[in-house]
Amino acid sequence: GGIITQTPKFLIGQEGQKLTLKCQQNFNHDTMxxxxxxxxxxxxxxxxxxxxxxxxxxxxxxxxxxxxxxxSSFSLTVTSAQKNEMAVFLCASTTGQSQNTLYFGAGTRLSVL
Amino acid sequence: AQSVTQPDARVTVSEGASLQLRCKYSYSATPYLFWYVQYPRQGLQLLLKYYSGDPVVQGVNGFEAEFSKSNSSFHLRKASVHWSDSAVYFCAVSRNNYAQGLTFGLGTRVSVFP
Incomplete structure (x- = not known):
C-alpha cells in the first residue's frame, strides 16, 4: 500500500496572497x-x-x-487568494492506466480572510 | 462530454435499513464507473469499480452496485446500513481523455440514525 500526504492540513490566507499547497505520494504513481x-x-x-x-x-x-x-511530489499555488474564499483542495494519484482508480489525500482546507 | 448526475443531495436512513444511492452517467463509449466514499475531514476512498462483465459488482463493507447500459445508470446499494456508513458518496466516470482522471457527481450525503 501507499499513502498521499498533503500539507498543510489547514491554510489561512489573506486576500491577494500567494499560497502554496504540497502533495507527496509513495505509490510510485506516474499521474497526479x-x-x-x-x-x-x-x-x-x-x-x-x-x-x-x-x-x-x-x-x-x-x-x-x-x-x-x-x-513523488506535486505542488499547487493559488496565485492570488480571493477574499472569503473557502474550499478543500484534494490531491490524487494513479498509475495512469485506463482503469483510473484514483487514490486521494486527506485534503488541505483553505480559508481566506 | 462525459457527465454524472446524482439526483439526491441528501439521504437519511435508519440503522439496519437498506440504502440505495442513484447515479446516472453520460458517456459516449463503454464507461469505467466508480463509487467513492468521503468520511468527515478525509479524502475519497474507493468503494468499488466497474469495467465490464457481471453488471453487479461487489465492493468493500457490504456495498454493491449495478450497472445498466440501457438506463445509463450505476446505482449503489447496501442491504443493512450501520451508523458508520454516514458519509458523502460520489459516483464517478472515466473521462474521454483517461489521463484527465474522473468526472465526479456532486455527491450524496448519507445520514444514518439509530
Whole structure:
C-alpha cells in the first residue's frame, strides 16, 4: 500500500496572497491530480501531471499554478487568494492506466480572510 | 462530454435499513464507473469499480452496485446500513481523455440514525 500526504492540513490566507499547497505520494504513481472541492459543487479538476516535469491544465486552472519537479511530489499555488474564499483542495494519484482508480489525500482546507 | 448526475443531495436512513444511492452517467463509449466514499475531514476512498462483465459488482463493507447500459445508470446499494456508513458518496466516470482522471457527481450525503 501507499499513502498521499498533503500539507498543510489547514491554510489561512489573506486576500491577494500567494499560497502554496504540497502533495507527496509513495505509490510510485506516474499521474497526479489537484482537485478543488466546494460545497455543493463536487470535485473540479485544476491541474494534472502525467509524469515528472509535465503539467496539464484542467477545467479550473485560472488563478492557479502547479509544479511537478519530482515524480513523488506535486505542488499547487493559488496565485492570488480571493477574499472569503473557502474550499478543500484534494490531491490524487494513479498509475495512469485506463482503469483510473484514483487514490486521494486527506485534503488541505483553505480559508481566506 | 462525459457527465454524472446524482439526483439526491441528501439521504437519511435508519440503522439496519437498506440504502440505495442513484447515479446516472453520460458517456459516449463503454464507461469505467466508480463509487467513492468521503468520511468527515478525509479524502475519497474507493468503494468499488466497474469495467465490464457481471453488471453487479461487489465492493468493500457490504456495498454493491449495478450497472445498466440501457438506463445509463450505476446505482449503489447496501442491504443493512450501520451508523458508520454516514458519509458523502460520489459516483464517478472515466473521462474521454483517461489521463484527465474522473468526472465526479456532486455527491450524496448519507445520514444514518439509530
Amino acid at each position: 491530480y489537484w482537485y478543488r472541492q466546494d460545497s455543493g459543487k463536487g470535485l473540479r479538476l485544476i491541474y494534472y501531471s502525467i509524469t515528472e516535469n509535465d503539467l496539464q491544465k484542467g477545467d479550473l486552472s485560472e488563478g492557479y499554478d502547479a509544479s511537478r519537479e519530482k515524480k
